[in-house]
Amino acid sequence: MYQKVALIGLGLIASSMARAMREHGLVGTITGHARSAETRETALEIGLVDSVHDTAAEAVKGADLVVLCVPVGAMGVIAAEIAPHLASGATVTDVGSVKRAVIDAVGPHMPEGVHFIPGHPLAGTEQSGPRAGFATLFTNRWWLFTPLENTDPEALARLKSLVEAMGANTDDMPPDHHDLVLAVVSHTPHLIAYTMVGVADHLRRVTHEEVIKYSATGFRDFTRIAASDPVMWRDVFLTNKEATLDILGRFTEELFMLQRAIRMGDGEVLEDYFSRTRAIRRGIIEAGQDTDAPDFGRGPKKDA
Ligand SMILES: NC(=O)c1ccc[n+]([C@@H]2O[C@H](COP(=O)([O-])OP(=O)(O)OC[C@H]3O[C@@H](n4cnc5c(N)ncnc54)[C@H](O)[C@@H]3O)[C@@H](O)[C@H]2O)c1
Numbered sequence: 001m002y003q004k005v006a007l008i009g010l011g012l013i014a015s016s017m018a019r020a021m022r023e024h025g026l027v028g029t030i031t032g033h034a035r036s037a038e039t040r041e042t043a044l045e046i047g048l049v050d051s052v053h054d055t056a057a058e059a060v061k062g063a064d065l066v067v068l069c070v071p072v073g074a075m076g077v078i079a080a081e082i083a084p085h086l087a088s089g090a091t092v093t094d095v096g097s098v099k100r101a102v103i104d105a106v107g108p109h110m111p112e113g114v115h116f117i118p119g120h121p122l123a124g125t126e127q128s129g130p131r132a133g134f135a136t137l138f139t140n141r142w143w144l145f146t147p148l149e150n151t152d153p154e155a156l157a158r159l160k161s162l163v164e165a166m167g168a169n170t171d172d173m174p175p176d177h178h179d180l181v182l183a184v185v186s187h188t189p190h191l192i193a194y195t196m197v198g199v200a201d202h203l204r205r206v207t208h209e210e211v212i213k214y215s216a217t218g219f220r221d222f223t224r225i226a227a228s229d230p231v232m233w234r235d236v237f238l239t240n241k242e243a244t245l246d247i248l249g250r251f252t253e254e255l256f257m258l259q260r261a262i263r264m265g266d267g268e269v270l271e272d273y274f275s276r277t278r279a280i281r282r283g284i285i286e287a288g289q290d291t292d293a294p295d296f297g298r299g300p301k302k303d304a
C-alpha cells in the first residue's frame, strides 16, 4: 500500500504498526527513528524496521508515509525538523492522543504538496517501548481521523485502507469534538487512576504496606492504566487542558454529591445512582465493548 513508511518514535504504537503492517504485507520498507540509541538498536535487532536513523530528517527521506509516534508535546519539534526532507506527495499522519494541539503544532510546518492527516488509534496498553507492541493491537479497534478542511480525499482513503487492513475500524471527527470525547473516555479516567494509586501510596505509609499487599481485584482493575507512561500522560493533560478540566469539574461535582449521600446515610441516593450507572456500564458490555468481552472498545464487529 505504501512503498516506504517512516516511523518516528519507536514505542508501543509504532512497534504494533510495524508488526501489523509486516504481518499483512502492507509495506515495502520501514525506516525508523527514536531519540535514544538503545531504542533504535532494539528496533533493528527485533526486526521492527529495515533501517534506523539518528535523526528523524534522515528517516523520512523518500518515504511516502510518515507516522509521528512520539508524545504529543514532541510532535511540533519533529515536524519542523522533517519538513524540508519530506517527499512531495507524501502523507504525514500522527497517532497522538490529543488532536487540536497536534494540528496546531504540526500543521504550520507542512510543506505544500504534502498531505497531513491527523489520526488516533483508540488502542493501547499500559506498556511502552519497542518490545511492547503486538500485531493485533488494532484489531476491531477504532482509528479516528480528524481531517483538515483541505485534506485530499484520496490521500485520506489510502491511509484508511492501510489501517483497516491492520484490522481497525475508521471514523472521522472534528478535532475539538475528538478531544472532548477522549477527555471523557480516556484522559480523565487515567488521571483518576493515577490519583487512586497516589492515595493508596499515602496510606501505605500509615498501614505498613497493607494497602498494596492486600489490594484485591477492584483496585487492580481500576488502576491498571496508572502504570502507563508518565511523559505521554503529562503531555495529554498539558495539551487537552480545557476539556479535561471540564470533565474533571463534572466528576468532582458528582463525587461531592455521593460523598454527601454517604455522610448523610442517604441509601436511596446511593442505590439510585449505582442502579443507573450499572445499567449504563452493562449496556457497554452488551454492545461488546468491554474488557471482559473479546472486543473491548472496538468498533462494530467485522465480517469473518
Ligand atoms: N500508549 C497508548 O495506549 C496510546 C494509544 C493511542 C495513542 N497513543 C499516542 O501514541 C504516541 C506514542 O505513544 P506510545 O505509547 O507508543 O509511547 P512509547 O513511550 O511506547 O514510545 C514513544 C517513542 O517516542 C520516542 N520519543 C519520545 N520523545 C521523543 C522526542 N522528543 N523526540 C524523538 N523521539 C521521542 C521514544 O524514544 C519512544 O521511542 C503518543 O502521542 C500517545 O499519545 C498512545
Ligand SMILES: O=C(O)C(=O)C[C@]1(C(=O)O)C=C[C@@H](O)C=C1
Binding pocket: 096, 097, 121, 122, 123, 124, 125, 126, 185, 186, 187, 225, 228, 297
Ligand atoms: O488500554 C489502555 O491501557 C489504554 O490506556 C489505551 C488508551 C485508552 O485510554 O483507551 C490510552 C490512550 C489512547 O490515546 C488510546 C487508548
